[in-house]
Amino acid sequence: MPIGMPTGEQLFKAAVQHQIDGNLGEAERLYQSFLTDHPHRDDAYFGYGLLCLGAGRKEEAVGHFERALFIAPGNVDYWANLATANYSIGRINDAGYAHLRALRIEPGNIDIQQLRDDFAAKPHVFGESAIHSAHAPARQVYMSACVDILGKSLGDTPPPLRILEIGSYMGASLLTWAAAAERLYRKGCEILCIDPWGDSGAGQYKPGVQQALESQIAYEIFRHNAAVTGKKDNVSVIEMRATSRAALPLLGDKQFHLIYVDGGHFYDDANFDIGACHRLLSPGGIMCGDDLELQAHQCDMEFLRANTSADYVTTPNGEELHPGVTLAVHEFFGKVSAFEGFWAMRKQDGGGYQQVEFSGATGIIPGHWPEHLQDQARAHFAENQTIGALIG
């Protein structure tokens, strides 16, 4: 070895030191160099994995932790960090398995037990890009306010409050319904979720959503969030893995107090869903939905009709909207009450609909959403006095 060249061990130590000092680029270069000559060193794969995890490169972190464990399967820290990395990318079953392996090695390790219990108890929101409607967090508040309105008007009607959701994805909206049921309704609530979770229809969404659906990560996260939700005393969740066309005909007339339409965005799907849900909604109930950025009276109808098989488009004026949703809502209801893309209409005894007014209602800031999105929702209501009261 030429004089002055660092030994392998020095290289490794320098990599760790750079990592501690926050010089991640240099640390990574040294890890790579060290591992080229020392591929049997589990501790270097582990350190490299921690670096990737800290830098948000979670898939890579999983790969490095797995290599470290391939070499040293008895290391509890490696299993614990593999669990954390897997959980963060929605591989919840793999995370559970990693905790299991760690606890087999050290059954009394209370840190691992605590981590495992924390993961099982907390909602999983994956990341901002995966939270549908993250661009308009105020929508969640209006959703919860619908539960408040219904709770007040149902009076002595015996529970449960019955909610139907078409399009559940990872369960972010389910968490919103459940929080509202727990904090605003407080009596028994059943939430029925319908979604094919990648078995069909995934191709209509942008690549990240499509990938999450087809890889089954979205379903895994939904199942986790449904299990977390199911721990609330007054909430039960039932899922139906199917398209709305297959599932809705199985349901009886006027069964639901609240129906949320957030499934397929193409006109044919949205039109079918709204029409079918009319039959399922009880008088006094609320039908509502997502993705109504603009109403038809604000649009060029020809443009809407030319884009019925599109998910999300930009108009010639530079406005973005879901044309299928806009057209379907317009054809069934006409003008609806709409707030930040969330729309809602209340069914009358005679079967007609009237707009929903939120000024007497209480809404909840979605506590399961990241802090900065909660702040955005608060800012929206500080500017717009559209809701009676805010919790959270």
Ligand SMILES: C[S@@+](CC[C@H](N)C(=O)[O-])C[C@H]1O[C@@H](n2cnc3c(N)ncnc32)[C@H](O)[C@@H]1O
């Ligand atoms: C926009 S995401 C729903 C987001 C979710 N409500 C939330 O707020 O987190 C749309 C979901 O609708 C589902 N979907 C697509 N076509 C559907 C159909 N025909 N019937 C029911 N669900 C459908 C997709 O699988 C996807 O999970």
